[in-house]
Amino acid sequence: MLSNITIRDLAIIDEISVDFQPGFNVLSGETGAGKSIIINALGLVLGDRASADLVRSGADEARVEALFVTPPDGEVHEVLERLGLPREAELLLSRQVHVSGRSQCRLNGSPLTLSMLREVGAALVDLHGQHEHQSLLRTETHLSHLDAAGGEGHLKEVERFADLYEALREVREQRRALQQDDRARVQRVDLLEFQVREIEAANLVPGEEQSLLDERRRLGGIEKLGEAAALALSCLDAGDDGVGAVEALARAWKALEFVGSVDAALEPLVAGLEACSVQAQECLTTLRGYVDELEADPARLDAVEARLHQLSQLKRKYGETVETVIAHGAQAQQELDALTNSEARLQELEQELGRAEARVADAGLALSRKRRKLARSFEEAVSAQFRELAMERARFLVDLRHEPDDDGVPVEGTRLNCSRNGLDRVQFLLAPNPGEPPKPLAKIASGGEMSRVMLALKSASTQPGNISTWVFDEVDAGIGGATAEVVGRKLTALSERCQSLCVTHLAQIASQALHHQVVHKVAGKKSTKVAVVPLTAEARVEEIARMLSGELTETSRQHAAEMLARRGGRA
Numbered sequence: 403m404l405s406n407i408t409i410r411d412l413a414i415i416d417e418i419s420v421d422f423q424p425g426f427n428v429l430s431g432e433t434g435a436g437k438s439i440i441i442n443a444l445g446l447v448l449g450d451r452a453s454a455d456l457v458r459s460g461a462d463e464a465r466v467e468a469l470f471v472t473p474p475d476g477e478v479h480e481v482l483e484r485l486g487l488p489r490e491a492e493l494l495l496s497r498q499v500h501v502s503g504r505s506q507c508r509l510n511g512s513p514l515t516l517s518m519l520r521e522v523g524a525a526l527v528d529l530h531g532q533h534e535h536q537s538l539l540r541t542e543t544h545l546s547h548l549d550a551a552g553g554e555g556h557l558k559e560v561e562r563f564a565d566l567y568e569a570l571r572e573v574r575e576q577r578r579a580l581q582q583d584d585r586a587r588v589q590r591v592d593l594l595e596f597q598v599r600e601i602e603a604a605n606l607v608p609g610e611e612q613s614l615l616d617e618r619r620r621l622g623g624i625e626k627l628g629e630a631a632a633l634a635l636s637c638l639d640a641g642d643d644g645v646g647a648v649e650a651l652a653r654a655w656k657a658l659e660f661v662g663s664v665d666a667a668l669e670p671l672v673a674g675l676e677a678c679s680v681q682a683q684e685c686l687t688t689l690r691g692y693v694d695e696l697e698a699d700p701a702r703l704d705a706v707e708a709r710l711h712q713l714s715q716l717k718r719k720y721g722e723t724v725e726t727v728i729a730h731g732a733q734a735q736q737e738l739d740a741l742t743n744s745e746a747r748l749q750e751l752e753q754e755l756g757r758a759e760a761r762v763a764d765a766g767l768a769l770s771r772k773r774r775k776l777a778r779s780f781e782e783a784v785s786a787q788f789r790e791l792a793m794e795r796a797r798f799l800v801d802l803r804h805e806p807d808d809d810g811v812p813v814e815g816t817r818l819n820c821s822r823n824g825l826d827r828v829q830f831l832l833a834p835n836p837g838e839p840p841k842p843l844a845k846i847a848s849g850g851e852m853s854r855v856m857l858a859l860k861s862a863s864t865q866p867g868n869i870s871t872w873v874f875d876e877v878d879a880g881i882g883g884a885t886a887e888v889v890g891r892k893l894t895a896l897s898e899r900c901q902s903l904c905v906t907h908l909a910q911i912a913s914q915a916l917h918h919q920v921v922h923k924v925a926g927k928k929s930t931k932v933a934v935v936p937l938t939a940e941a942r943v944e945e946i947a948r949m950l951s952g953e954l955t956e957t958s959r960q961h962a963a964e965m966l967a968r969r970g971g972r973a
């Protein structure tokens with residue numbers, strides 16, 4: 403829902419901020435008051451073309467901001483997700499147009515490309531009048547309009563077809579991945595086989611590298627180890643030439659042990675010397691064994707160095723550690739298995755593809771048959787709406803066809819174009835007058851006709867659609883009286899499904915709105931500005947009276963008050 407639009411330095415507008423409410427909103431005002439500028443500003447922030455001529459004289463840039471409150475299940479959230487944008491309940495779209503002609507687009511303060519802005523805008527607002535982005539000019543939207551007329555049951559069938567199509571697309575993608583260039587596949591197999599052989603031949607063991615590094619340090623420092631061990635041994639055991647530390651500790655212990663019973667204060671010292679003597683003796687025994695076993699082993703050192711070099715080469719190719727090299731080998735083996743088994747898998751996929759295409763073709767034909775019946779009833783329903791909207795001479799047709807496509811699905815011997823929406827290509831055609839051949843809407847419909855065509859389509863549909871705001875500009879072009887009453891009622895009915903905004907000159911339409919604002923010019927000494935004023939109940943009577951007769955009289959005021967009272971209109 404459009405909550406607010408703020409416009410700065412656009413055309414003759416210096417700055418205005420307009421709030422909109424749920425339901426049926428109307429903008430009215432004298433011809434040339436600036437209503438079209440507001441609609442153009444909305445179109446600009448939705449992605450219409452920008453021009454430096456839009457910038458108000460004397461300003462550097464024009465800026466438009468539109469705040470939308472989005473429903474949780476709105477189509478816009480799917481668009482945001484597809485574009486990689488955050489899903490938020492409030493969306494602030496902004497567009498800046500510099501006097502140089504350069505423009506900038508933003509969503510909630512983050513930059514957007516113009517194409518992204520258009521996608522987001524198209525999911526938020528459908529604007530009808532003289533505007534490029536109105537949905538009826540995009541034939542790709544016609545199918546969704548037709549399906550919406552089929553009701554909830556039909557839409558569920560469309561969803562079931564979409565599921566079948568996605569399953570088909572997945573099988574096709576798997577097959578395409580297997581059908582990559584044979585030369586590239588063979589080269590990849592050769593590379594993987596070499597990597598697997600090289601890693602397996604190395605017989606890698608997790609933690610092996612650290613053990614080898616420790617062993618290399620020991621083997622490389624064996625001379626220093628021997629010198630240190632010999633010195634330590636001579637200190638502990640001096641041999642026949644003197645008294646070593648072990649013998650000295652033993653003598654000290656024995657000497658004090660003899661007198662320890664005489665003086666109790668010596669008992670802790672005796673115990674400590676005993677422990678030291680025993681520990682020193684154990685160290686002496688261990689050290690003698692270490693010295694006896696310590697000897698240089700150049701061959702083993704060379705073997706350790708060679709193994710470490712081998713590990714280094716493997717790490718340089720396949721990973722930073724031995725463990726990552728092992729993991730790379732396992733992954734390469736998995737990919738190799740998949741490639742070598744691809745022929746068998748490809749045959750399986752070909753059979754699966756045939757079954758998936760058959761399911762899609764059968765479901766697509768069934769859906770097409772239902773759509774052809776639906777198209778005839780939809781044509782009748784829209785034509786009935788035309789008669790109420792002063793377009794009784796116009797003929798509305800639904801052109802539903804299939805298109806050949808070599809990459810499509812096989813249907814009765816011919817491959818047909820297919821998408822997740824089905825086999826059908828739909829385009830709405832209009833013949834405004836008897837005797838004229840029907841043509842695409844974009845080629846013959848005026849702005850007012852386009853608005854009424856859309857109003858007829860939405861009135862004929864049983865579904866509200868995914869867009870939460872509908873804007874109708876020039877919907878009252880060329881009509882009046884009873885037809886205007888009908889247009890107003892249809893807009894009121896539409897506003898029960900979604901927010902609707904209408905720019906009108908007709909009191910019969912304006913009086914049926916829930917919310918009414920008037921646009922008028924404010925002339926200053928040096929410039930003219932635009933103001934938008936929400937109408938109170940009393941002021942609304944005055945505006946409806948003006949719209950009825952062009953001047954304020956007691957009769958026009960009384961008539962306006964009766965119209966508002968009869969229709970329950972309020973400001």
